[in-house]
Amino acid sequence: MLHANSEEKQSIGLMGGTFDPIHLGHLVTAEEVRIKFGLDKVIFVPSGHPPHKEAKDVSAPEHRYLMTVLATITNPYFNVSRVEVDRMQAERTYTIETIRFFHQYYEGKANLFFITGADAILEILSWKDYQELLSICSFIAATRPGYSLSKLEETIGEVCPEALCNIYVVEIPAMAISSTFIRNRVSEGKSIKYLTPEAVTQYILKNGLYSDAKPQYKTPLSSDTKNRILK
Numbered sequence: 001m002l003h004a005n006s007e008e009k010q011s012i013g014l015m016g017g018t019f020d021p022i023h024l025g026h027l028v029t030a031e032e033v034r035i036k037f038g039l040d041k042v043i044f045v046p047s048g049h050p051p052h053k054e055a056k057d058v059s060a061p062e063h064r065y066l067m068t069v070l071a072t073i074t075n076p077y078f079n080v081s082r083v084e085v086d087r088m089q090a091e092r093t094y095t096i097e098t099i100r101f102f103h104q105y106y107e108g109k110a111n112l113f114f115i116t117g118a119d120a121i122l123e124i125l126s127w128k129d130y131q132e133l134l135s136i137c138s139f140i141a142a143t144r145p146g147y148s149l150s151k152l153e154e155t156i157g158e159v160c161p162e163a164l165c166n167i168y169v170v171e172i173p174a175m176a177i178s179s180t181f182i183r184n185r186v187s188e189g190k191s192i193k194y195l196t197p198e199a200v201t202q203y204i205l206k207n208g209l210y211s212d213a214k215p216q217y218k219t220p221l222s223s224d225t226k227n228r229i230l231k
């Protein structure tokens with residue numbers, strides 16, 4: 001297993017996601033991977049406009065960014081990047097562009113580990129420029145309840161066998177939580193306590209996210225974001 005400080009390079013975890021909203025499944029996964037791989041830090045990268053989701057079905061990037069900041073604030077090893085959120089003009093944001101950005105930013109002085117759940121890694125062959133992606137970054141595939149990684153070797157091995165040595169599978173304590181589950185509970189008026197950090201719960205309720213309930217308070221968003229929401 002690659003470890004921090006091998007070749008005296010930093011080891012950086014990148015955790016991409018829609019984070020609509022971020023929840024304990026994401027946080028437990030990132031922390032477990034950070035410890036197991038001796039990562040110097042984990043950078044959460046909320047997506048701008050995810051290629052596989054319709055813009056109207058996803059909360060404004062600024063809301064998702066702010067919830068991610070709130071959720072990670074108490075962990076000194078966790079950071080949040082605006083790189084995708086700020087790529088507002090793009091129709092779609094692709095992981096390869098983000099990885100290229102960090103690759104250039106660290107000028108080869110860091111080993112990059114892209115952290116994904118089992119569902120996401122199984123779709124990697126459909127990602128834009130996946131071959132380049134697999135060559136400039138390692139992948140850490142976290143187990144996730146409801147998804148089996150037993151087909152991983154077969155699926156990727158057939159198309160890109162050399163990539164397999166760049167993909168690590170990590171067992172994560174089972175957290176059968178998803179953002180979809182949280183959004184559904186909010187829209188049904190059910191409690192989401194203990195599924196996501198309390199600050200995120202309060203942010204959701206204050207801003208009236210995921211429900212028709214009147215917001216108790218609205219977080220001011222930049223004019224850029226407002227234009228995007230109104231589009």
Ligand code: ATP
Pocket residue numbers: 016017018019020024025026029115116117118119120121142143144145172175176177178179180181
């Ligand atoms: P949605 O239900 O909206 O798809 P999600 O819970 O899957 O949301 P995403 O933002 O889509 O969250 O996921 C970001 C990354 O985190 C993905 O790689 C996903 O596989 C991983 N992930 C999400 N939830 C878990 C979990 N409970 N355990 C392990 N990995 C997870």
Ligand code: MG
Pocket residue numbers: none
């Ligand atoms: Mg998902």
